[in-house]
Amino acid sequence: MVPDKNSVLDALKTVRGPDLEGNIVDLGMVSDVFISDAKVYFSINVPAERAKELEPLRAAAERVVKALPGVKGALVSLTAERKAGAASAAPAPGKPAHSHSHAHSHAPAGQPPKQAKADIPGIGAIIAVASGKGGVGKSTTAVNLALALMANGLKVGILDADVYGPSMPRLLGISGRPEQIDGRIIVPMENYGLKAMSMGFLVDEGTAMIWRGPMVQSALMQMLREVAWGQLDVLVVDMPPGTGDAQLTMAQQVPLTGAVIVSTPQDLALIDARKGINMFNKVEVPVLGIVENMSYFIAPDTGNRYDIFGHGGAKAEAEAIGVPFLGEVPLTISIREKSDAGTPIVVSEPEHVQSHVYRDIATKVWQEVQRHSARKAPKITFE
Numbered sequence: 217m218v219p220d221k222n223s224v225l226d227a228l229k230t231v232r233g234p235d236l237e238g239n240i241v242d243l244g245m246v247s248d249v250f251i252s253d254a255k256v257y258f259s260i261n262v263p264a265e266r267a268k269e270l271e272p273l274r275a276a277a278e279r280v281v282k283a284l285p286g287v288k289g290a291l292v293s294l295t296a297e298r299k300a301g302a303a304s305a306a307p308a309p310g311k312p313a314h315s316h317s318h319a320h321s322h323a324p325a326g327q328p329p330k331q332a333k334a335d336i337p338g339i340g341a342i343i344a345v346a347s348g349k350g351g352v353g354k355s356t357t358a359v360n361l362a363l364a365l366m367a368n369g370l371k372v373g374i375l376d377a378d379v380y381g382p383s384m385p386r387l388l389g390i391s392g393r394p395e396q397i398d399g400r401i402i403v404p405m406e407n408y409g410l411k412a413m414s415m416g417f418l419v420d421e422g423t424a425m426i427w428r429g430p431m432v433q434s435a436l437m438q439m440l441r442e443v444a445w446g447q448l449d450v451l452v453v454d455m456p457p458g459t460g461d462a463q464l465t466m467a468q469q470v471p472l473t474g475a476v477i478v479s480t481p482q483d484l485a486l487i488d489a490r491k492g493i494n495m496f497n498k499v500e501v502p503v504l505g506i507v508e509n510m511s512y513f514i515a516p517d518t519g520n521r522y523d524i525f526g527h528g529g530a531k532a533e534a535e536a537i538g539v540p541f542l543g544e545v546p547l548t549i550s551i552r553e554k555s556d557a558g559t560p561i562v563v564s565e566p567e568h569v570q571s572h573v574y575r576d577i578a579t580k581v582w583q584e585v586q587r588h589s590a591r592k593a594p595k596i597t598f599e
């Protein structure tokens with residue numbers, strides 16, 4: 217029989233805390249525990265600067281859980297969450313919180329690390345694709361943007377962070393479960409040369425809906441850090457729609473290089489897009505630009521273009537708030553059919569007008585990424 221959450225926690229009480237004081241459960245270091253398919257998922261919160269040194273603690277916790285009768289596997293990760301108001305984790309004045317310096321390796325001797333969001337080894341840049349509300353085509357944009365970045369010659373992965381309604385398995389036409397190496401590191405799934413990870417690969421449809429707060433966070437961190445992504449120029453993260461607390465926490469915890477906001481042209485959608493931009497501003501993640509989706513309609517029979525949706529709204533909005541405008545994606549029937557068939561248009565019809573649009577957007581996004589990375593290069597400061 218598979219043990220329940222309490223028996224897992226009881227077993228974890230045998231694992232001593234750092235410095236051999238107390239145990240990791242009573243010290244409040246263990247996240248919510250999630251059990252699915254006889255596999256146990258949780259994370260252990262440690263100070264960022266001690267992450268390396270505490271690897272044996274992680275390994276011990278994993279060992280203890282795996283030894284429980286009925287447990288098929290355990291996925292345990294160390295997380296270094298930024299605690300509100302914790303002085304050591306606050307960004308230094310003038311230094312953005314998303315700075316990519318390694319917390320443990322680049323901090324000058326004797327000084328606390330400036331931030332707790334460690335980079336992911338091997339991944340050059342992480343881009344969030346977000347929307348203020350659902351249904352604007354965020355996931356469709358994310359997957360085609362990822363494939364367009366690839367078509368532009370980059371090594372790309374995609375992480376479906378929409379844990380409540382994962383859509384990557386369908387959009388990329390991938391089914392089955394990912395393999396695990398040594399019962400720990402997950403091998404990402406792949407199609408069209410794009411590495412992909414999604415909660416949809418790990419749990420059965422329907423299960424994800426009951427996930428809540430901390431469980432979602434630790435699952436996301438595991439999908440980000442416990443996956444053998446290999447060397448990637450860029451990882452595209454398909455964020456859950458909306459601007460609530462869950463999205464804010466996610467935007468805060470993932471070491472994002474920047475965010476792409478997807479909106480439809482209508483005024484109401486633009487209000488939501490603005491909320492999205494504000495959210496990223498709040499956590500000091502640069503907004504790389506806005507994409508206007510379902511911008512105009514291309515008639516399938518004649519190829520004629522109709523501006524029936526108030527096209528141009530997102531462009532005007534982007535100009536008004538000083539955010540780059542990345543492009544206009546038309547509404548076409550084929551994009552919907554391709555998405556549902558798991559054959560995104562950028563790979564199935566690379567010469568389609570829409571695929572050109574996505575590749576142009578990808579070029580602009582990459583330019584913005586580089587502009588922001590250059591700006592983040594270490595500055596010499598005199599203290």
Ligand SMILES: Nc1ncnc2c1ncn2[C@@H]1O[C@H](COP(=O)(O)OP(=O)(O)OP(=O)(O)O)[C@@H](O)[C@H]1O
Pocket residue numbers: 347349350351352353354355356357378381383457509510545546547548549551552553555556
């Ligand atoms: N440019 C487009 N032309 C035609 N259909 C589109 C376009 N973009 C997206 N769609 C369709 O709109 C629907 C919603 O798209 P998608 O799932 O990408 O949106 P989303 O914002 O990620 O939604 P959710 O918030 O539910 O995750 C899908 O059926 C998709 O195929």
